[in-house]
Amino acid sequence: MRLEAVRKVYGDVAALDGVSLEVRGGDAVAVMGPSGSGKSTLLNMVAGLDKPTTGTVTVDGEDVGAKGEAALARFRRRRIGMVFQFFNLLDDLPALENVALAGRLVGVPARKARARALELLDELGIADRRAAYPAVLSGGERQRVGVARALMNRPALLLADEPTGALDSGTGEQVRDLLLDLNRKGQTVLLVTHDQALAGRCATRLVDFVDGRIVREVAQAREPVK
Amino acid sequence: MSAVWAASRAGVRRRRLQAVSIGVVVALSTATLVFGLGLLAASNSLFDDAFAKARGAHATVTFDTGKTTAGQVAATAHASGVAAAAGPFQAAFLPRSPGMGPGVVGEDGILIAGRAEPGGAVDRLTITSGRWARAPGEVVLRGGDAAGPRRLGDNLAPPGSPVLKIVGFATSATDGGPRGWVTPAQIAALRPSRLLMAYRFARAGDASQVKASVAAATAGLPMEGYDSYTATRQSFEENFNELLPFVTVFGALAMAVSVFLIGNVVSGAVVSGYRRIGVMKALGFTPAQVTAVYLVMIMTSALAGCAVGLVAGHLLAARMTATLAEGFELPSAGGGGLALDVAAGGCVLVLVVLAALLPAMRAGRLPAVQAISAGTVSRRGRGRRAQRWLARTRLPVPAGLGLSLPVARPARTALTLAGLCLGVLAVTMGLGLHQTVEKILTADTEGHTSVTVGVDPHGAGTANLSEQQVYALLRAQPGTAHAMSFQPMPVRIPGMSSTLSAETYSGDYAAFLGDSIVRGRWFTGKGEVVTTEAFLRLNGMDVGDTLTLRTGDEQVKLRIVGSFAHSDTGRLMLDAASLPGSAGGIERRPFAVIVTPGTDPSAYAASLDRAVPGLHAEAVEPDLGGGAILNGLFLLFSLLICGAAALGVLNSVVLSTRERSRDLGVLKAVGMTPRQVVLMMVTSMAALGVVGGAIGVPLGVLAHHGVVVLTGEVLSSGMATSWIHVYTWPLLVPPACAGLLVAVLGAWLPAGWAAATRTAAVLRSE
Structure with missing residues (x-):
């Protein structure tokens, strides 16, 4: 994934101001910074949820900014997996169907999609909660379902926006381990977080944002698992 | 109170679409109600109103010029019991010729009178097209220019008489009397043999009174005969009474749709604002203030819509009444009265208040936290089984999710479905009545x-x-x-x-x-x-x-x-x-x-x-003039009712989109394309359209049968079996599809808005 001189302006305010960043396959990059520094805007640009005012965003060789809405939707299905702070599960579907839905959108037959979803839930340790609706799942369980949904179509890039932001410390710990494990298995991860522990545990590179600009970018050795 | 006013104004400004939606719905409902009631009221007194307005003649007496003089006849205007009189008009009988064509001539010819102008104290004529005859060689015929084969500019060429050019058509509330008028100068050249005198009497309540009044007025003068308005009124009523059951049923249907629509839109607006209500309560608004805020918000839009609807409905009723009058060759007496309009508008506003008050009071009583959470769609257990089943089917994801949307809001779905059913019912019944009327008109x-x-x-x-x-x-x-x-x-x-x-x-x-x-x-x-x-x-x-x-x-x-x-x-x-x-x-x-x-x-x-x-x-x-009027009415009512049903659908999708903005954002984030979003939202309503068609068509057939049989009973004429059983399978296809069409059309626009939702903004707002 590559951002080149990306600038995003809302009215008179530049949310991103000439940002260039490259994330290679297998990287785990944590973007950090104070509120309003442009972290989420960066994530939206990469996911194709928003378009840069100037500059280019390339993911897996595709120019995201040049795509139309329908093409962007297809791009997100295939290339991007998103994990949200508040999980954003569909309340009316049970866990298994929430996960399988992402596969069904790609055109995977219902039976196969459910099999794959169950496999993912099993890997994440919540297969026994597959029939539960989001409302009755704990925060950690919901986030695991969210992660499973993000991984459903084997995305090139997993984007996580404050994935531990709405979780208690114990559950946050579980999610940190989960993301670390995924990255170790080869999943490219781009994290936006305030959580120092998450960044220290999972990221191989730290990027600090202030006022829409990258002020620091350093490689780091992951903290050992306690 | 200022806090209530400020919150209400802010609410209207913040939710412009909703405000406009309520205004449009109330306008349409009011217009439909005013139209239906106005038409009914005008229908009941169409003849009497037209007769009074045109100062129709209670009797038109014909005198033979060989036996009476113009002076003698003119003197009868001052006889006892005569309230007003016009004439005497010289009249000539023009024999029929092949060139005069059907529709203009009687069995043997046409009676033409010399008359200087269309107004006067009795039998004021209404010119429906063209102008009054001003010069010799010009004639104005009774009726409308679409009533017969003759058109403006055509010539009448009676044998042995000058050629007369048709320069106008005029209607008269008095059926008897001449079929055409020329200038007094022209009539002299047509060898007049009769004198016509039109009277309004002090006593003319029934045929016997008219007869007595005529006898008193003519006082022994030899007369050829007279035409009484009572015969015309009776004939008109016989014809017109066939209309009333149809107009009544369609009017009632339109009102029922309006009730459903207002209930749906207004209560939906309040329910979708529960979260805001919760926030207001958290800020310190009392339950009464919360209720007042919502009532003021909704009534602001409703009052504006009501005013527009009153004007539109009144104009529509007046236009339709004029068309009806024209169809019966009567001058137009206008639509319903002002009092009726005000009453109809008042009814609509009361309905709006009731529809808003119940959910607003409920919201006002809810604890703040509960009100906030009640605004979201995640109510446990509502149609979950159906949604889960749909998610597991092999249907494409947008279709499966779309079909599951209606079960999340059963009350709203029921109201929308009821509107669609009534729309389909109206179309089905309208098509059936069209067939029935055609059969009746060609039955002789x-x-x-x-x-x-x-x-x-x-x-x-x-x-x-x-x-x-x-x-x-x-x-x-x-x-x-x-x-x-x-x-x-x-x-x-x-x-x-x-x-x-x-x-x-x-x-x-x-x-x-x-x-x-x-x-x-x-x-x-x-x-x-x-x-x-x-x-x-x-x-x-x-x-x-x-x-x-x-x-x-x-x-x-x-x-x-x-x-x-x-x-x-x-x-x-x-x-x-x-x-x-x-x-x-x-x-x-x-x-x-x-x-x-x-x-x-x-x-x-x-x-x-x-x-x-x-x-x-x-x-x-074929004289299908009456049928054209009826069919026009059926079409107009069907369109109004379907339009209202489509608005109900539109409103449902708007509310659903607003409530599900987060879900829509999530779906788009995981790869749902805008087209799939449109498909999902349209499918949600298309399903209701299909159900509406399935329910509305049989109901429409039953309603048609009921109305036709009832009409036969009211008129004591009975109804032929072939006039009742008019439906064939091909005829049922359009109404069966009408529900789907109305649902899809109503959902399309807001579905497009849903597809254009900015995902990043929605998800960030979490």
Whole structure:
């Protein structure tokens, strides 16, 4: 994934101001910074949820900014997996169907999609909660379902926006381990977080944002698992 | 109070779409209600209003110029009991010529009067097109320019008289009297032989009063006769009463849709604002203030919509009433009154208040936290099983998710579905009534006749032909499929004073009789009679009974073999051989012909005219004017009702989109394309459209049957089976699809808005 001189302006305010960043396959990059520094805007640009005012965003060789809405939707299905702070599960579907839905959108037959979803839930340790609706799942369980949904179509890039932001410390710990494990298995991860522990545990590179600009970018050795 | 006002104003500004939506719905509902009520009110008094407005003549008396002078006739205007008078107008009878065409002439010709201007104290004429006659050579005809084959600019060329150019058409509330008007100078050149005097009397409540008033006014002056307005009113009422059940039912349907629509939109607006209500309560608004905020918000839009609807509905009713009046050749008396408009508007506003008050009060009583959470769609257990099942089917994801949306909001779904059902019902019933009306209008023998044949009184040849000779001539004529002759004859039932009209038929009449049988069958030969259903009911008789008729000195016994749908209690139909003295040549018995398929009736008539000089043949032009008005009404009501149903759908999708903005954002984030979002939202309503079609069509068929049968009962005319069972499978396809079409059209626009939701903004707002 590559951002080149990306600038995003809302009215008179530049949310991103000439940002260039490259994330290679297998990287785990944590973007950090104070509120309003442009972290989420960066994530939206990469996911194709928003378009840069100037500059280019390339993911897996595709120019995201040049795509139309329908093409962007297809791009997100295939290339991007998103994990949200508040999980954003569909309340009316049970866990298994929430996960399988992402596969069904790609055109995977219902039976196969459910099999794959169950496999993912099993890997994440919540297969026994597959029939539960989001409302009755704990925060950690919901986030695991969210992660499973993000991984459903084997995305090139997993984007996580404050994935531990709405979780208690114990559950946050579980999610940190989960993301670390995924990255170790080869999943490219781009994290936006305030959580120092998450960044220290999972990221191989730290990027600090202030006022829409990258002020620091350093490689780091992951903290050992306690 | 200022806090309530400020919050209300902010609410209206913040939710412009919702405010506009409520305004449009209330406008449409008000317009429909005002239109329906106005039409009903105007319908009930259409004749009386038009008659009063035009100061119609209670009686038009005809005097012979050979026996009375203009001065003598003019003096009657001052007679006792005469409230107002107009005339005397000189009148001339213009004999018919082949060039004058049908629809303008009577059996023998046309009565034209000399009149300086259309206004006056009595019988004010309304010019419907063109202008009043200003110079010799110009004529204004009674009726509208669409009522007959004649158009503005055409010429009338009566034999032996100057050519008259049609410069205008005018309607009169008085049916009797002349069929056309020329200038007083022109009438002198047309050899006037009559004087016409139009009167309004102080006492003219019924036929006997009119008769007494005429006698008092003319005071012994010899008169040829007079036309009473009571006969016109009775004839009008007989025709017009057929309309009332249809208008009433459609009006009631439109009102029902309006009620559902207002309930749906207004309560939906309050329910979708629960979260805001919760926030207001958290800020310190009391339950009463919360309720007041929502009432003010909704009433602001509703008042504006109501005002627009009142004006639109009033204008629409006035226009339709004018069209109806025109159809009956009456001057327009305008739509419903102001009081009726105000009452209709008040009803709508009360409905809006009730629809808003109930959920707003409920919201006002809810604890703040509960109100906030009640605004979200995640209510546990609502249709979950259905949603889960749909998610597991092999349906495409947008379709599966779309189908599951309606179960999340059962009350809203029920209201939307009810609106769609009523829309489909209206379309189904409208189509059926259209078929029924067409069948009724063509039910008489005239409806099946292509060409009428009679003696030409001004023809050069002789027409002293026997019935058999005429049949031979007609059968020899290329293009003749069926031929019959008919003659109404006065008959009596022994012991009863009233005279009946027995229509006697000879020849190949079976093809002319049509499908208006209510009970039994048509007569097929001597000794059988078919009466109107109204006759049977009035006299407590039944099919199979024997009916004794007296004609002249002879008495015949006939078996009643059937009844046909008609409200006239004095009509009988039978074979000419059944009644003594009904046989005769063409001078007594006009003929009717049905031409073979592909034969042009006009060309046939012209050919027959040339072949037999003494005969005059005329192609019959179907008079579907009344049907056009009715069909226009059905169409207008159907469109209004379907429009309202579509608005209900639109509102449902708007609310659903607002409530599910987060879900839509999530779906788009995981890869749902805008087109799939549109598909999902449209599917959610299309499903209701299909269900609405499935429910609405049978209901519409039942409603049609009920209305038609009821109309027959109200008029005591009965209804022929073929007029009730008009639906065929192909005819049911359009209404069955109407629900789907209305649902898709109503959902399309807001579905597009849903697809354009900015995902990043929605997800960030979490």
